[in-house]
Amino acid sequence: MTAHMLLLSTVLTQERLSWIEETLKYHYQESQVTKSGNTPADFTFFLTGDALFSLGETESLNTWLSILALPQINLICDGDARSIRGISLTRLKERYLNQIHDCISDSPDDAKSFWKTLVTQSIEGADSAHIGWLQLSSPYMFPSAGYGIQCLSAALDLDCGITLCACLDGCHIGHTSQNPRDTENIGAAVEKLGKLAAEKSLPCTLLSDKDSASARGYVSWDDGLGTFGSLCMIKPVHTRNSDVIVRHIGTIPVLLSENAGSIQCSSSGLTDNSPQSISVVILITHSPYTTEHTYGGIALAAACAHQGIPTRVVFLEEGILALTGEHRVPAGSEMYSIPELITHLSRNENLRFSALNTTFYMRGISKHGTLAYIKDIDFSGLSSILFNCPDASGTCSRQHILFF
16 A cells, blocks of 8 residues: 655645645545545655644644544654644544654654654655655755755665755755854755765765856856856755756655655556656745745746656645736846746646636635636645646656645
């Protein structure tokens, strides 16, 4: 039996938790219709960071109780992160004791208990023991860089290969001379990953996206052949074009981030001897223009599609604001508006765009009329995107789910 998993670490809003619940309901309903008599695959939630607060708030707690009532659902919590936030699991355990697991470190030397559990379950059934981490946020201001370090360090402890891909503000993890006063030195930790992997003769790739790094002043020279040098980037981190990063993403069986999932696709074209191939779903959840999340998510989707990876982009939550109204670029600007960018990319056969209609209804707004090629989907459609193979041949076996 194969498993699905979802790692959540940032504030888990009621809106997000609700669409997750409805999507799972449709998935299990479809599983019962098409595979009567078969037990559905496990779905495991891994919660750390501020996502744990959802377990203590009345409305979100009730939603969790509803989710845990579905078949084969498990919830694994980072007990150390939960404890420091003063969150209790009592009400959940009263009803679903066997489905709730709390990973608490027995000692400072065992601080990766939660992450070791996550890595072990993530690679189960994969072709290769390899874990990837996509870093999007800057260190110190946000905790996700620390999560990535712990996850990849746990993977090395379990003799797995690792890949770290830094994009957007995530590039800052590679800055030289980091010297935080009272928190873990992320730069030193990244260097330690490289050294530990070398000592154990395990695959280790540490990459920074060229466009993101260049915008932030990290690229000092370019040899014209795809290699970029920097005077302020630590040595283990290599700056490369997005196509190089995507080639790695396409071979990693499990790619995680601060909010990310790994789904075992329902694929009609697979046999027991089929090699595992990857598809990607990018969920655009931030409003456009204020941050780089929307542009960054679409750019990664385009790069994946260009490399032949079946890729689908879904706009939901605040992400749908990119699809409303008429977006006008200031006179003389060289930038594309989000709708212009999507229109330009919509002809790529490996790239599909959708929007969750419920999120429009909740806000009393609608998609702009010129964006008819962006497919409106309901929870059933979202469930199909998340759990089913996107290509006509049905040969994709694993799917990366990435939140932007």
